[in-house]
Amino acid sequence: MTARISTPASDSRILFVDMAGVLCDLEAALAARMFELSSGRYWVPVHERVDPKAPLD
């Protein structure tokens, strides 16, 4: 499949946007899921435990 752009783009008009932590709330989802998995026993802000986007490899 070829992506189609309706009008030609120049570099100066392109604005890149990251996803996790910018367009979507990774930390909130992670904290909520961990809270859920712990059956509500504890709540620790995710950023105090681990950087969720730290390189894994």
Place this chain on the structure above:
Amino acid sequence: MCRAVMNSPGFYADLPPMPGAVEAVAALEGRGWHVVVLTAPLSSSRTCAAEKLTWLSRVFGPDMARRAVIAKDKTLPRGRFLVDDRPQSGLLSPTWQQVLFASPTNRDVPISDPIVARASCWGEVLDFVGSPD
């Protein structure tokens, strides 16, 4: 435990949008910016990349998903700005300047080239980037 959660199928497909993000992208496009999502895949997750495209299609529409760039090295694509919450390095000196989207994990990151500004919310991003030349 964090990584196990992030590697679990469905995690990326169900992420909530950041407050103001959908409206901000619409505003940027209204000003003439060509908004392209540039995102790195989580290597340990077999489903991350595909789920990110699914999420983009659902939240921003299929066109946004089709033109998204999934790359570990964000210095390769050419553009004017990158809005990202992490400093980037790679093979090239980037053509873009970075707006650092504030998060609890980047409080100590200095503002130095190619990072030109820190934004604590989407409103501050809009204020900084303005309109294309």
